[in-house]
Amino acid sequence: MINNFLKISNLSKSYDDNSEKIQVLKNLNLSLSDNKLIALLGPSGSGKSTLLHLLALLDKPDNGSIFFDKIDLVKISDEEKTIYRRNAISIVYQNNNLISDLTALENVLIANLCKTQNKGEAHKLAEQILKSFGLESRMNHYPYQLSGGEQQRVAIARAIINNPKIIIADEPTGNLDKKNSDLILNYLIKLKQPGRLILIATHNRELANKMDLRLTLSNGNVNIKS
Numbered sequence: 001m002i003n004n005f006l007k008i009s010n011l012s013k014s015y016d017d018n019s020e021k022i023q024v025l026k027n028l029n030l031s032l033s034d035n036k037l038i039a040l041l042g043p044s045g046s047g048k049s050t051l052l053h054l055l056a057l058l059d060k061p062d063n064g065s066i067f068f069d070k071i072d073l074v075k076i077s078d079e080e081k082t083i084y085r086r087n088a089i090s091i092v093y094q095n096n097n098l099i100s101d102l103t104a105l106e107n108v109l110i111a112n113l114c115k116t117q118n119k120g121e122a123h124k125l126a127e128q129i130l131k132s133f134g135l136e137s138r139m140n141h142y143p144y145q146l147s148g149g150e151q152q153r154v155a156i157a158r159a160i161i162n163n164p165k166i167i168i169a170d171e172p173t174g175n176l177d178k179k180n181s182d183l184i185l186n187y188l189i190k191l192k193q194p195g196r197l198i199l200i201a202t203h204n205r206e207l208a209n210k211m212d213l214r215l216t217l218s219n220g221n222v223n224i225k226s
């Protein structure tokens with residue numbers, strides 16, 4: 001186990017909304033080890049997406065640090081952030097954001113192609129992952145030809161093809177029925193491994209109870225329950 005695999009120190013984030021300042025995260029401190037599946041809970045508006053976007057390097061905090069890989073990710077250049085997002089930190093959204101004029105297979109392999117430039121390898125790897133997600137007969141379909149649950153499986157396949165060390169999912173089953181939510185969750189559970197941390201924002205208590213740790217956001221900070 002790696003202690004302090006991800007360490008968040010004094011993280012603050014506010015938004016300016018019509019000259020009013022909304023303080024979403026207030027000096028948040030959190031230290032997480034690897035090989036964990038973590039649920040991020042909290043009512044709508046409590047700042048789950050804000051925190052996950054900061055961790056996915058899609059936004060900048062007002063203050064604080066995000067230590068990973070022995071460096072403070074807040075301080076690195078935009079070019080370095082792009083490299084981290086490509087190789088180490090992946091995010092899955094509630095809406096899958098698949099590219100509509102690419103097939104399922106192409107949507108997945110393109111993420112790997114950006115990293116390796118090897119089309120043959122990327123193709124093979126994408127096929128392998130989609131098969132493991134039960135999508136072997138859906139690989140050459142376009143997103144509009146897939147169900148919501150299938151689209152979300154493709155989005156997860158795309159998020160993991162580069163073997164990320166941190167997987168972030170922001171209400172990944174928010175638009176799905178119970179059967180598909182359970183299916184997606186079971187695929188996410190299988191991705192847990194040493195050297196990797198998985199964070200999932202969800203409103204689903206039953207689902208959260210199956211995870212290793214539950215974090216609840218309230219008043220800009222986080223409470224931990226194991």
Ligand SMILES: Nc1ncnc2c1ncn2[C@@H]1O[C@H](COP(=O)(O)OP(=O)(O)O)[C@@H](O)[C@H]1O
Pocket residue numbers: 015016017022024042043044045046047048049050051
């Ligand atoms: N880009 C933004 N500009 C202004 N306010 C925002 C922005 N993004 C989020 N907020 C506000 O920050 C708070 C936290 O939002 P969010 O992180 O999306 O919460 P959650 O994901 O838990 O529902 C909310 O009050 C929301 O309205």
Ligand SMILES: [Mg+2]
Pocket residue numbers: 048049050170
């Ligand atoms: Mg949200």
